[in-house]
Amino acid sequence: MATSGLQHVAAMYAGVVAPPLIVGAAVGLTATELTFLTGACLFTAGLATFLQTLGIWKIGARLPFVNGVTFAGVAPMIAVVNSTDDKSDALPVIFGAVIVAGVLGFFAAPFFSKAVRFFPPVVTGTVITLIGISLMPVAFGWAQGPNPAADDYGSTTNLGLAGAALVIVLLLRRFTRGFVKQIAVLLGLVVGTLVAIPFGATDFGPVADAAVVGFPTPFHFGAPQFQLAAILSMCVVMVVSMTESTADMLALGEIVERPADERTIAAGLRADTLGSALSPLFNGFMCSAFAQNIGLVAMTRIRSRYVVATGGGFLVLMGLCPMAASLIAVVPRPVLGGAGVVLFGSVAASGIQTLVKAGLEKDNNVLIVAVSLAVGIIPITAPEFYHAFPETAKIILDSGISTGCVAAVALNLVFNHLGGGRAADDEVTSPMDPQPASVH
Numbered sequence: 001m002a003t004s005g006l007q008h009v010a011a012m013y014a015g016v017v018a019p020p021l022i023v024g025a026a027v028g029l030t031a032t033e034l035t036f037l038t039g040a041c042l043f044t045a046g047l048a049t050f051l052q053t054l055g056i057w058k059i060g061a062r063l064p065f066v067n068g069v070t071f072a073g074v075a076p077m078i079a080v081v082n083s084t085d086d087k088s089d090a091l092p093v094i095f096g097a098v099i100v101a102g103v104l105g106f107f108a109a110p111f112f113s114k115a116v117r118f119f120p121p122v123v124t125g126t127v128i129t130l131i132g133i134s135l136m137p138v139a140f141g142w143a144q145g146p147n148p149a150a151d152d153y154g155s156t157t158n159l160g161l162a163g164a165a166l167v168i169v170l171l172l173r174r175f176t177r178g179f180v181k182q183i184a185v186l187l188g189l190v191v192g193t194l195v196a197i198p199f200g201a202t203d204f205g206p207v208a209d210a211a212v213v214g215f216p217t218p219f220h221f222g223a224p225q226f227q228l229a230a231i232l233s234m235c236v237v238m239v240v241s242m243t244e245s246t247a248d249m250l251a252l253g254e255i256v257e258r259p260a261d262e263r264t265i266a267a268g269l270r271a272d273t274l275g276s277a278l279s280p281l282f283n284g285f286m287c288s289a290f291a292q293n294i295g296l297v298a299m300t301r302i303r304s305r306y307v308v309a310t311g312g313g314f315l316v317l318m319g320l321c322p323m324a325a326s327l328i329a330v331v332p333r334p335v336l337g338g339a340g341v342v343l344f345g346s347v348a349a350s351g352i353q354t355l356v357k358a359g360l361e362k363d364n365n366v367l368i369v370a371v372s373l374a375v376g377i378i379p380i381t382a383p384e385f386y387h388a389f390p391e392t393a394k395i396i397l398d399s400g401i402s403t404g405c406v407a408a409v410a411l412n413l414v415f416n417h418l419g420g421g422r423a424a425d426d427e428v429t430s431p432m433d434p435q436p437a438s439v440h
Helices: 002-027 031-053 071-083 087-112 121-144 156-175 178-182 184-199 205-209 228-255 262-282 291-300 305-319 322-330 333-356 363-376 391-397 400-416
Strands: 067-069 287-289
Touching (some): 002 031, 002 067, 002 071, 002 087, 002 305, 002 333, 031 262, 031 287, 071 087, 071 121, 071 228, 071 391, 071 400, 087 228, 121 333, 178 184, 184 333, 228 287, 228 391, 363 400
Antiparallel strands (some): 067 287
């Protein structure tokens, strides 16, 4: 049970620590504060996993379901940071928005489980793809170095370390099997860090300064602040997160031969949303299901929810050990960038896999994906596109995930649910074909 639980932690560890690293760097946290934020996210991921696997009352799907910080919230949180004049207020604003979104999501869970038909693969696939695309610039920024003002920013040494980390991960994925293959990203970070030592790019100071035992002090970064624009943005993220979790529960139910019915989905969503609402109390972010761990359940055929709960216990212990959490702060930023290309690219790839199931031979679905992706990548390709809008509106508009999700849901309603649209089975042989290929 212990080794299987650790395997689940290894499979999702890089995904849990990446969001606090990205947001913490955007806020400008010190190495010590970054270690604290990372530990807090590990701790809250463990608590959320307990809620989901063990459950209390009508909370928790009671499936081998790992929960952790969702990637969907990263871009909107960075938008909040960028729109906040005093960066010390950024995290409290984010925490306040997550609390409200979590509470609203908790009460909406039973209704959302009935409304899931409005979030078919064409919507979820588009949104997941946008999550990966939106995070790629972060990986490219890491690859250049930690400080844009430094002389070695974007140097051949930094880019070489990023490339080495990327190659290491790819080689491990190609030539290893089983457990080692599952933790390829984690091993890539370790080996990449060792390679960086001769170049003077590795700093072990955070580990030396970190305590062995610690506790994520409630509201360490300040009491939560509640701003409408940030709340609306995180509510959109919550809808995306709940949609992903629903799809994951359906998939996991089939794998463990316990199909997830409406009641199970509602209970699972309550665990997601309650975990998210409680997470900011301990300085964590919004929590959601980790799809890679579902693949691990399918591969190992170990279906016990208590094994995953054991993994949650390890996450809690890591969160209570600042020295363990500080290890990720040792990894040079270029090495993180190289591994991030795989990590964030995998998110986009999983979205594309979902889109494959969306029926893109349908004319309506092609239009939904085309326009939603276009709207979603505006903040990436044209960062100043919304410069004339009020700052509060830009918090939402500068998040391609939020705008892309809203566009996908709205277009899906117009084309596939409301009357007056073209027939749902109109097919196209090419996305540029204005007429259906079939004749009725």
